[in-house]
Structure formats: structure tokens, C-alpha cells
Amino acid sequence: KAEASSDSDEKPDDDDDDDSGLTEEEVVLAKTIAESPETEHSVQKAALVLRLREGIGSLGRILKTIENFKGIITHVESRPSKKEGLQFEVLVKIDMNRQSLLQLIRNLRQSSALDGVTLLADNSVSIKDPWFPRHASDLDNCNHLMTKYEPDLDMSHPGFADKEYRARRKVIAEIAFAYKYGDPMPNIPYTETENETWSRVFNTVLDLVPKHACIEYQRVFKKLQEERIFESHRIPQLQEISDFLKRNTGFTLRPAAGLLTARDFLSSLAFRVFQSTQYVRHINSPYHTPEPDCIHELLGHMPLLADPSFAQFSQEIGLASLGASDEEIEKLSTIYWFTIEFGLCKEGPEVKAYGAGLLSAYGELLHALSDKCEHRPFDPSTTALQKYQDQEYQPIYYVAESFEDAKEKFRRWVATMSRPFEVRYNPHTQRVEVLDSV
Numbered sequence: 202k203a204e205a206s207s208d209s210d211e212k213p214d215d216d217d218d219d220d221s222g223l224t225e226e227e228v229v230l231a232k233t234i235a236e237s238p239e240t241e242h243s244v245q246k247a248a249l250v251l252r253l254r255e256g257i258g259s260l261g262r263i264l265k266t267i268e269n270f271k272g273i274i275t276h277v278e279s280r281p282s283k284k285e286g287l288q289f290e291v292l293v294k295i296d297m298n299r300q301s302l303l304q305l306i307r308n309l310r311q312s313s314a315l316d317g318v319t320l321l322a323d324n325s326v327s328i329k330d331p332w333f334p335r336h337a338s339d340l341d342n343c344n345h346l347m348t349k350y351e352p353d354l355d356m357s358h359p360g361f362a363d364k365e366y367r368a369r370r371k372v373i374a375e376i377a378f379a380y381k382y383g384d385p386m387p388n389i390p391y392t393e394t395e396n397e398t399w400s401r402v403f404n405t406v407l408d409l410v411p412k413h414a415c416i417e418y419q420r421v422f423k424k425l426q427e428e429r430i431f432e433s434h435r436i437p438q439l440q441e442i443s444d445f446l447k448r449n450t451g452f453t454l455r456p457a458a459g460l461l462t463a464r465d466f467l468s469s470l471a472f473r474v475f476q477s478t479q480y481v482r483h484i485n486s487p488y489h490t491p492e493p494d495c496i497h498e499l500l501g502h503m504p505l506l507a508d509p510s511f512a513q514f515s516q517e518i519g520l521a522s523l524g525a526s527d528e529e530i531e532k533l534s535t536i537y538w539f540t541i542e543f544g545l546c547k548e549g550p551e552v553k554a555y556g557a558g559l560l561s562a563y564g565e566l567l568h569a570l571s572d573k574c575e576h577r578p579f580d581p582s583t584t585a586l587q588k589y590q591d592q593e594y595q596p597i598y599y600v601a602e603s604f605e606d607a608k609e610k611f612r613r614w615v616a617t618m619s620r621p622f623e624v625r626y627n628p629h630t631q632r633v634e635v636l637d638s639v
């Protein structure tokens with residue numbers, strides 16, 4: 202049985218205000234996209250006013266983000282701002298498809314370099330009907346990258362000074378961008394160096410797993426070894442892993458070019474699809490990577506996605522994200538962070554790790570299970586509000602009673618979200634069905 206439906210019935214708080222986090226113009230945009238699928242990919246002219254909080258230097262990154270969303274910049278104009286604390290206002294004219302535009306705006310709103318983004322458009326109608334993927338093939342449009350941690354842009358990235366590494370990353374990223382739903386998973390012939398990097402991490406994981414990983418992880422890990430998918434001397438290909446997951450829980454993979462926006466990343470989970478990077482961290486820093494790489498995804502995430510209970514929990518986080526407001530996406534990301542990435546769970550009297558960020562990184566795993574940090578019981582309503590950072594070890598970890606218990610608590614919390622509709626995944630059609638509840 203591979204079906205997920207949130208079985209909550211009524212929702213108490215339904216004042217029909219604009220809780221979607223969109224301005225009126227964006228609502229219009231979302232509406233035209235929703236109503237006419239053929240406009241979804243058609244190019245439109247848009248103008249954005251960006252309010253830069255930092256100097257004009259941050260504009261480069263922002264323009265790069267626009268290009269990552271496949272926007273063609275036709276005009277840029279800047280002026281010093283009169284408002285205190287804001288340094289510049291920048292008018293950017295862009296040609297891009299409507300759907301990417303909406304996602305771009307959402308992405309820009311998450312940027313700490315910006316104090317705000319305004320879309321200049323004409324008339325306005327108030328209706329909320331945000332675009333989100335309805336079918337697994339719509340994930341072809343959910344591959345927007347965050348510009349954080351790219352080796353080309355980030356001077357502290359271990360690969361920043363290595364031209365050859367950056368070129369390799371580019372090749373692998375292009376392959377991911379070219380991927381379309383239904384294609385076979387691209388095969389990457391990994392180099393000796395890349396396999397060596399994998400091998401080092403794999404061997405540390407082998408040491409730690411028996412003592413510190415939860416039983417579900419250990420079980421699947423063993424199976425992956427028996428099927429010769431997990432071997433110390435070579436990086437497994439996405440296709441083998443995807444086939445393995447499919448046999449076990451119906452999860453499949455898609456190649457991702459890098460760190461995706463939370464919205465895009467979470468939405469794929471709704472379809473039991475995990476967007477996995479395919480490049481390998483730099484050999485000079487085998488035990489730490491500032492961004493997800495395939496070693497993290499494969500060693501950290503894959504085993505548990507083959508566990509039925511965990512797979513269900515993951516999918517439900519994804520389903521909750523569809524059509525959620527930006528604030529809710531932030532909360533869901535936080536829950537994702539403290540469970541799927543850094544979660545701990547009880548096993549009898551002991552505490553074990555199940556988070557992928559712990560199981561693929563030996564230093565933090567030992568830290569998380571030491572007395573140098575705090576353990577709190579997992580509770581979605583408080584966990585969702587916990588601040589976190591990805592630069593240092595976490596000071597706080599959340600402990601789940603079990604995956605089933607985490608899922609039950611999560612379901613109850615999702616029922617308090619503001620979304621005016623329910624979603625249900627139909628595994629036969631790979632389609633998300635939307636049930637209006639108002």
C-alpha cells in the first residue's frame with residue numbers, strides 16, 4: 202500500500218484572508234497559470250523591484266539566481282534608496298515563463314540580501330490558487346537552485362580554487378538540468394578520485410553504523426551490501442538505487458543539479474521522488490561538505506527511503522508542502538531539518554541516529570550522541586519554530602519515539618495548517634488529487 206492521504210477532516214480556522222503569502226499581482230499570475238496550462242511555459246515580460254539590504258555587490262548573486270530560474274534579464278536600473286537601512290532599489294526587467302517567475306519571486310523573498318521584492322503588474326483579482334506540481338512529470342519544473350555554496354561563487358568552498366573540479370561539477374549539473382521525467386537515470390562514470398572520496402566516507406560509516414544507526418537504517422544498509430549496490434570501491438549509480446527503492450517503497454530518484462529551493466525539494470517528496478545530486482564533494486574535504494552531494498544523498502538518505510514507515514513520513518512532509526505559504530514552507534523545512542537530516546530516535550533505553558546528515562558525517566554523529574548537546578522530544582509545533590544553521594554542529598537535536606509516532610504527531614500538526622484544501626496522492630496515476638474543503 203503506497204497511498205498517502207491526510208485524514209484530518211475539518212479545519213477550524215478558515216478566515217479567507219490572504220494567507221498564501223502572495224501579493225495580489227502574484228495571485229493574478231498564479232491564477233492565469235492555473236487556468237491556462239498553455240501559458241505555463243509561455244514567456245512573459247515582467248518587471249521586479251528589488252530592495253537590496255546590503256551593498257550593490259550583492260546584486261551579482263541575485264542576477265545569477267534570476268538566470269538560474271531561466272529568466273532572461275533585459276534591463277537593470279538601480280538607484281540609492283531613501284529609506285533608512287536600505288541601500289539600493291533595483292529595477293530588473295525579465296523575460297521568463299510565468300511559472301518560473303512565480304517560483305523566482307518566492308526564492309528571492311527567502312534571500313537575506315533583500316528587504317523585499319515587488320512584482321510590477323497591471324490589474325488584480327483576488328483569488329488564491331497557487332501553482333504546485335500535480336503530477337510527477339511536473340517535477341521537471343521543480344529544479345530551481347539556491348545560489349548558496351556553489352563552488353563558482355563561494356570562496357570558502359573547498360572546490361573554489363580547483364578549476365578542474367569546477368568544470369567537472371558543471372558537466373554533471375548540465376546532465377541534471379537536461380533530465381526529463383521518464384528518461385533513464387543518467388549514468389556517470391566516476392573517476393578514480395571520486396570513487397576514492399566515496400570509499401573514505403563509506404568506510405567511516407561502516408565503523409559507526411553498528412553502534413549508532415537506528416535498526417531500520419542498518420537493515421537496509423545490509424541489504425544494499427548484499428545486493429552489491431553499496432560497495433566500498435565504487436559510487437553506486439542513481440539508476441541502481443532508484444530501482445532498489447522502487448522495489449521496496451515505490452520511491453524513485455531524479456538527478457538534481459545542486460541545492461534546490463526548499464519548496465521544489467519538498468514538493469518532489471509528495472510524489473515519492475527524491476531529487477538527488479550526482480556530483481561528488483572535493484577530495485580535500487572528504488568528511489565535510491557545505492552542500493548536499495551524492496555521497497550524502499546515497500549514504501545518508503537512501504537506506505531509510507527504503508523503509509516503509511520512514512518513506513511514508515517523508516512523503517507526508519512533501520504533501521504538506523504543496524500549495525503551502527512561504528512561512529509554512531519554512532516550518533516544514535525546519536521539521537525536515539530536525540528529522541530527516543538530523544533526527545535521533547529512541548530504541549529501548551538507547552538513542553540512535555536516523556538523520557541523513559548524521560549518518561553520513563562521522564564528526565557530527567559522535568557530537569549528536571555525546572553530552573555536548575541537548576536532546577529534546579520531537580514535537581512538530583515547537584520543532585518547527587527552532588532556529589538552525591548549517592555551518593556548525595547543532596546544539597539541539599530532537600528525539601522521536603519512533604517513525605510511526607513522528608508521523609502521527611506530524612499529521613496532527615499539519616491539520617492546523619492554513620491550506621484551504623486537502624491533497625491526496627494517487628499512486629496509480631502518480632497524480633496529486635486536490636480536494637476542496639471550503
Ligand code: HBI
Nearest residue numbers: 457459460461463466493534537
Ligand atoms: N536540495 N538537492 C538537494 N538535496 C537536499 O537534500 C536538499 C535540497 N534542498 C533543500 C533541502 N534539502 C532541505 O534542507 C530543506 O530545505 C527542505
Ligand code: FE
Nearest residue numbers: 493542557558
Ligand atoms: Fe540531505
